[in-house]
Amino acid sequence: MTPRRELVALVGADLLSNLGSRISILAIPWLVLETTGSPAKMGVVAAAETLPYLLSSGLGPPLADRIGLRRTSIFADLGSAGLMVAVALTPWLGFGALLVLVALVGTLRGVGDRVKHVMFRPAAEAAGVRLIRLTSIYDGLSRLTTLLGASVGGLLIWWLGPTLAILVDAATFAVCALLISSLVRRSTGRPASSAPERYSRALAGGLRYLRQDRMVLTMLLVISALNMVVNASIAVYIPLWVADVLGSPAGLGVVLGAFAAGSLLGNVLFTSFGSRLRRDLTFAVGAAVSGPPRLLVLALSDDLVVVVLVTFASGIGIAVVNPLLGVALYERPPAELQSRVIGLAGALAFAGLPLGALLGGASVTTLGLEPALLTAALFIVIVTAVPLAAALRATRTEAPLVRASDRGRIST
Structure with a gap:
């Protein structure tokens, strides 16, 4: 695997994860509407993922440094895949359980997204790609993914129903984990020889x-x-x-x-x-x-x-x-x-x-x-x-x- 192909695999995995998330942003509220008939609960379930995502984005990376960024990314994607399967297949658990599952997905996504972005730099430097070019291309592709995700999500809900659309999102997380585990070898974080840093001290340093x-x-x-x-x-x-x-x-x-x-x-x-x-x-x-x-x-x-x-x-x-x-x-x-x-x-x-x-x-x-x-x-x-x-x-x-x-x- 050449460094340039490794960079492409890393960016591709991140964009695929974003695409799946855009699908679920539409599909999960629609599933709530079908199962509860409550527009208010649609808004609550959307917020239940956003807040944990924001918190874990800031609070999770110090832990990821200790575990290893590549390993954290794989675990986060696999965990997200399993949780999304549970969201799709167990609506009978009730609305409270759905909120917990969605909040856990948001937590894992926040950590996984930030970790992949940190891994961009060593992969780009190894591939000889200037960082300003990488960030610009990535931003454009990310915006395109957002547009496609909304369209694809709407079509999948129409064709397959919200349950299968959510399972498609679960599949994108699983593919992301496979791409990172098999094609991305480069990682960053705390050197193996260094002593673990206390979490509070690590967060305070940032x-x-x-x-x-x-x-x-x-x-x-x-x-x-x-x-x-x-x-x-x-x-x-x-x-x-x-x-x-x-x-x-x-x-x-x-x-x-x-x-x-x-x-x-x-x-x-x-x-x-x-x-x-x-x-x-x-x-x-x-x-x-x-x-x-x-x-x-x-x-x-x-x-x-x-x-x-x-x-x-x-x-x-x-x-x-x-x-x-x-x-x-x-x-x-x-x-x-x-x-x-x-x-x-x-x-x-x-x-x-x-x-x-x-x-x-x-x-x-x-x-x-x-x-x-x-x-x-x-x-x-x-x-x-x-x-x-x-x-x-x-x-x-x-x-x-x-x-x-x-x-x-x-x-x-």
Whole structure:
């Protein structure tokens, strides 16, 4: 197995796991609706996986360092496969048991996802692939997987029913475990000769690093805020705008599809030209373009064409944000801290997702749609102004381009 094929197997396993998870995100609530008839319980079961996922993403990697990253990934995928089989085949256990099973799946997924991402760096370095190119390609493929997962999940539920759709997700986890165990040999973590580090000390080391690295912490806070607004837009703002202005759910797919299409184009452009760009300024501009414009256009325009064009441009902006955070997390932390830093970073970056839908609904209920959109836009303008101002200030004292030999570190 050549290093490049090993990298492809590792990335492929991660994307396959993501595809299966997107299927189950649709199939499990649908199974709940069929078995209980309760829309409220659909939301509860979706939340039951999200919170453990966030917690284990941050708290699990120090344990994975002790067990071994490759071994942890295999165990997490096998455990997830078994639990998903139980979810599909034992609905008679009751709703409480279903919540426990789904929460355990979320816990294992959070650890497994973070561990695979840590393994990307040694696999990429062995294959001679630049980290910025890997993170950009991965981000584009991940967004494509999200789009495909929603479509495939809907079709599988229609063709096979939710039970068999969930079993398909279980099969994807099993295949992931097989790919990692048979094709991926490279791992990272605590050297075998070193003494185990206390869990609390290991976790504190990751937290201490994030507090000290102001650049990475700023990027994480910006992305968490963007995730919050994106989720509020998907769950609340865009559906309400479509219902009020267009009166047809068809417009929902058009607006969301425009953002996805823009992000895919942005990934292609960034993969081709990203290494020539100054990273701090690129991140700041991308974050500023991806958030406020798409909110403002919903608040100020009733023209679908205008909304679609601005949303498409915002999608191009978001495409540079995650890859640049990814390469910073790979390049900046010391190797011995990388797994716990990436785990904590993932938990912080995704923390905005569950908050987004809640705050989006509360803001519309309290203020109305247009004031809520303007308030959210103002919030993101303030958040993204911090890295943008820092990048512009640094531009006056540094060269506009980062040389390829500079390891691509973003200036603080």
